[in-house]
Amino acid sequence: MVLAxxxxxxxxxxxxxxxxxxxxxxxxxxNYVSALSDKGVRDGFVRVFLIGIIQVPVMLILxxxxxxxFDAGIVWGKKFFQAAIFLPHAIPxxxxxxxxxxxxxxxxxPIVRALRSLGIPADFLHEDVVLFSIMNMxxxxxxxxxxxxxxxxxxxxxxxxxxxxxxxxxxGTTVSLRIKLPxxxxxxxxxxxxxxxxxxxxxxxxxxxxGMTNSVDSRFTPNLAxxxxxxxxxxxxxxxxxxxxxxxxxxxxxxxxxxxxxxx
Numbered sequence: 001m002v003l004a005x006x007x008x009x010x011x012x013x014x015x016x017x018x019x020x021x022x023x024x025x026x027x028x029x030x031n032y033v034s035a036l037s038d039k040g041v042r043d044g045f046v047r048v049f050l051i052g053i054i055q056v057p058v059m060l061i062l063x064x065x066x067x068x069x070f071d072a073g074i075v076w077g078k079k080f081f082q083a084a085i086f087l088p089h090a091i092p093x094x095x096x097x098x099x100x101x102x103x104x105x106x107x108x109x110p111i112v113r114a115l116r117s118l119g120i121p122a123d124f125l126h127e128d129v130v131l132f133s134i135m136n137m138x139x140x141x142x143x144x145x146x147x148x149x150x151x152x153x154x155x156x157x158x159x160x161x162x163x164x165x166x167x168x169x170x171x172g173t174t175v176s177l178r179i180k181l182p183x184x185x186x187x188x189x190x191x192x193x194x195x196x197x198x199x200x201x202x203x204x205x206x207x208x209x210x211g212m213t214n215s216v217d218s219r220f221t222p223n224l225a226x227x228x229x230x231x232x233x234x235x236x237x238x239x240x241x242x243x244x245x246x247x248x249x250x251x252x253x254x255x256x257x258x259x260x261x262x263x264x
Contacts, residue, residue, distance in 0.1 A: 007240035031241035040219025052199040055135035063146035068176045071154040086144035097208035100137045125213040134205045146191040153187035189261045197250045222246045
């Protein structure tokens with residue numbers, strides 16, 4: 001972060017139509033202004049914001065549901081299904097994105113072919129749908145990870161509390177919602193914290209899908225914009241400034257989550 005901070009306040013220029021020696025000079029806040037003035041970058045922040053308010057709650061609700069279900073011990077083959085739900089997280093993000101890309105790409109996707117054979121004009125890579133396709137990929141990959149954290153917290157609840165609740169006549173659903181769920185709020189805060197920061201760091205999925213569709217551009221998410229600015233557009237100063245903006249937003253959102261936890 002120190003190196004990125006230094007880079008974000010400098011600009012590199014080359015003389016002789018780009019063939020001369022490169023010189024570095026102090027640029028003040030010009031790189032930050034350039035980063036935030038880019039409409040594509042601003043649209044990328046809107047997209048990760050939508051991921052944070054749509055995908056993250058859905059994922060955590062699913063993770064909590066599965067954790068409560070497995071903790072209740074009413075699922076046959078619990079170990080198998082736990083492993084099956086966690087397994088997507090063990091697959092590297094790029095590989096997962098390639099797998100989902102094959103399922104989304106109309107030319108090869110069996111899902112698209114099946115839907116179209118039923119008269120449903122499915123296109124998961126359309127510009128109006130591709131963001132939700134990425135949300136689906138993220139939910140598939142990270143639900144199991146969050147489920148394990150919440151399940152571990154459920155396993156740590158003292159059995160005496162649960163036995164007392166059952167002796168008082170509390171049924172299974174009541175125990176889950178009124179006893180277990182409040183006691184695992186710290187674990188839920190941790191998963192929320194990781195997920196909110198993760199929503200800002202979307203990269204692998206959009207980077208892979210960009211090679212499959214024109215619906216994903218070089219500014220689709222802030223991290224993808226950082227990569228393209230630094231590696232493909234020769235703008236390391238602007239890329240560093242944008243990377244620091246993303247980092248500061250992550251710190252701010254983490255602080256907000258923890259403040260809400262303390263107040264509630």
